[in-house]
Amino acid sequence: MKQGIDLKDAIDALTDLIIGKKTKSSTKKTASRKKTTKPRTRKKAK
Secondary structure: HHHHHHHHHHHHHHHHHHHHHHHHHHHHHHHHHHHOOOHHHHHHHH
16 A cells, blocks of 8 residues: 555656646746655645
8 A cells, every 4th residue: 555655646746747847847846846745735735
């Protein structure tokens, strides 16, 4: 289960980075880089 979550998190982070680069590379890159621990939580909370 932990491996699956890790894999999903990694894929999500990659997708987030790609999507962020297309929409807002500056803001998304900073947020992703600053919060590398829980980027998915931050996105869901928004």
